[in-house]
Amino acid sequence: MNTRSLSFRLVAWYAGVLTIVFVLLGGLTWLFLRHYLNTNVLGIQERRAQQIADTLLTPATRIDEQRLRQQVEALYAPEVNGRFIRISAADGRLLYVCGVPRDGSFDPSQVPQAGAAPLPWARKQPLAGTALLIAAVGARAGDGSRYVVEVGTSSAATEATLAHVLGVLAIGLPVAVGVAVAGGFVLVRRALKPVESIALKAEDISLHNLSERLPVVQSGDEIERLSVALNRMIHRLEDAVRSSKQFVADASHELRTPLTVMRGELESLAQDAGLGGETRETLGSVLEEVDRLGEIVDGLFALSRLDAGEAPAERVRFDLGELAATTAGQMSLLADDKRVSVSCESAGGVTVEGDRARLKQVVVNLLDNAIKYTPSGGQVRLAVRREAGFAVLEVSDNGIGIPANALPHVFQRFFRVDRSRSREQGGAGLGLSIVKSICSAHGAEVEVSSSPGQGSTFRVRQPLAAGPALQS
Numbered sequence: 394m395n396t397r398s399l400s401f402r403l404v405a406w407y408a409g410v411l412t413i414v415f416v417l418l419g420g421l422t423w424l425f426l427r428h429y430l431n432t433n434v435l436g437i438q439e440r441r442a443q444q445i446a447d448t449l450l451t452p453a454t455r456i457d458e459q460r461l462r463q464q465v466e467a468l469y470a471p472e473v474n475g476r477f478i479r480i481s482a483a484d485g486r487l488l489y490v491c492g493v494p495r496d497g498s499f500d501p502s503q504v505p506q507a508g509a510a511p512l513p514w515a516r517k518q519p520l521a522g523t524a525l526l527i528a529a530v531g532a533r534a535g536d537g538s539r540y541v542v543e544v545g546t547s548s549a550a551t552e553a554t555l556a557h558v559l560g561v562l563a564i565g566l567p568v569a570v571g572v573a574v575a576g577g578f579v580l581v582r583r584a585l586k587p588v589e590s591i592a593l594k595a596e597d598i599s600l601h602n603l604s605e606r607l608p609v610v611q612s613g614d615e616i617e618r619l620s621v622a623l624n625r626m627i628h629r630l631e632d633a634v635r636s637s638k639q640f641v642a643d644a645s646h647e648l649r650t651p652l653t654v655m656r657g658e659l660e661s662l663a664q665d666a667g668l669g670g671e672t673r674e675t676l677g678s679v680l681e682e683v684d685r686l687g688e689i690v691d692g693l694f695a696l697s698r699l700d701a702g703e704a705p706a707e708r709v710r711f712d713l714g715e716l717a718a719t720t721a722g723q724m725s726l727l728a729d730d731k732r733v734s735v736s737c738e739s740a741g742g743v744t745v746e747g748d749r750a751r752l753k754q755v756v757v758n759l760l761d762n763a764i765k766y767t768p769s770g771g772q773v774r775l776a777v778r779r780e781a782g783f784a785v786l787e788v789s790d791n792g793i794g795i796p797a798n799a800l801p802h803v804f805q806r807f808f809r810v811d812r813s814r815s816r817e818q819g820g821a822g823l824g825l826s827i828v829k830s831i832c833s834a835h836g837a838e839v840e841v842s843s844s845p846g847q848g849s850t851f852r853v854r855q856p857l858a859a860g861p862a863l864q865s
């Protein structure tokens with residue numbers, strides 16, 4: 394359990410406050426109950442003492458101890474009822490004291506006399522093993538002599554009730570807190586659910602689906618404000634990304650025409666027979682750079698169109714093996730120039746659906762790299778096969794390979810492992826990003842494995858199309 398999480402802290406705080414409130418409330422209830430029970434029992438004792446005084450002492454002109462004893466025993470049977478009754482004269486002389494009750498709960502002879510305490514009084518008298526709740530009243534007999542009547546009862550019954558209530562509180566409080574905490578946890582979880590779905594959705598949003606928005610729960614609270622604010626931020630991001638993409642698209646588009654014109658004019662210049670050797674050489678190299686620039690601009694233009702999510706020109710079913718073989722054939726001149734052998738194996742009938750021209754670009758770019766980064770005498774192998782519902786295109790070579798630290802970056806724009814060497818070979822580092830973009834647009838995945846000095850393998854995995862290939 395994450396103790397730093399908002400839900401944990403909220404519930405812990407809530408549980409703490411609840412426990413304090415419940416304990417205070419339980420404690421107060423218990424204290425009040427104890428006070429109420431004791432007062433009640435003492436009140437009963439006092440009334441009984443008053444009753445004894447009024448019926449047995451006040452009317453008598455002279456107190457006969459023997460008769461008093463008989464009357465008290467007959468009327469109140471203190472031993473049977475577990476009651477304490479003591480009658481004494483004002484000077485402390487005992488007239489009557491009850492015997493030990495049948496349940497043996499207390500010993501009357503142990504109860505100290507109150508002495509000169511002002512009457513009436515009521516108190517709790519602790520004894521060995523128990524306590525008595527005693528009340529005392531004064532009485533004046535017909536002859537004017539004063540007496541004290543004390544009546545009491547064991548506090549065991551009230552104590553048992555209080556212990557019982559304490560037991561109920563001790564079990565009930567943790568249960569109540571537990572139930573409240575569990576309920577609180579569920580509530581907090583539910584309250585934070587929108588945050589979770591916002592986070593999940595936010596994780597999902599990338600440069601490719603910036604048009605999507607976070608869910609907004611119309612709760613009128615901070616969570617709604619948060620999602621609305623984030624959505625506005627995504628909207629601004631989308632605008633910024635769109636205008637930067639538009640800029641690249643416009644720039645590359647605008648550059649194409651002057652470049653074509655420049656190329657044409659340079660070419661016609663080069664044909665001028667009157668040029669000196671050095672000038673011709675310079676012109677050749679300028680032409681090469683113009684070609685390179687043209688390639689970069691074309692690459693950027695292609696990427697910006699793919700970025701814009703422009704719908705593919707066509708979506709047809711075709712045989713990927715046949716496309717690979719044709720492309721390999723068309724590029725054999727390039728391979729022959731470098732004395733690299735290109736072989737192509739195809740399982741046949743590997744039908745995919747998509748934009749044929751763009752998927753051909755994938756094969757061209759991968760083959761171009763394989764030939765470019767394989768020294769003469771090397772081999773490039775193209776293979777097309779089916780694999781569990783997928784069409785797999787594999788381009789492998791036994792060329793220079795790619796160092797492990799560069800592997801994660803090869804699909805990034807303008808990334809080249811060795812900038813100086815790539816420049817010699819004319820690459821701008823856009824070929825593989827175009828491959829990746831085309832693959833994404835076709836629901837395909839491209840991956841690479843390579844070991845430096847031994848060669849590389851690029852593998853494209855695309856879902857097979859249902860139905861046969863259309864004849865091209």
Ligand SMILES: Nc1ncnc2c1ncn2[C@@H]1O[C@H](COP(=O)(O)OP(=O)(O)O)[C@@H](O)[C@H]1O
Binds near residue numbers: 767848849
């Ligand atoms: N078959 C390969 N063998 C070795 N390195 C490769 C291979 N394919 C790509 N690379 C490396 O990946 C980088 C990016 O490739 P790419 O995007 O096609 O750019 P470019 O070919 O224009 O340099 C290349 O510069 C090269 O360093």
Ligand SMILES: [Mg+2]
Binds near residue numbers: 822823
């Ligand atoms: Mg390339």
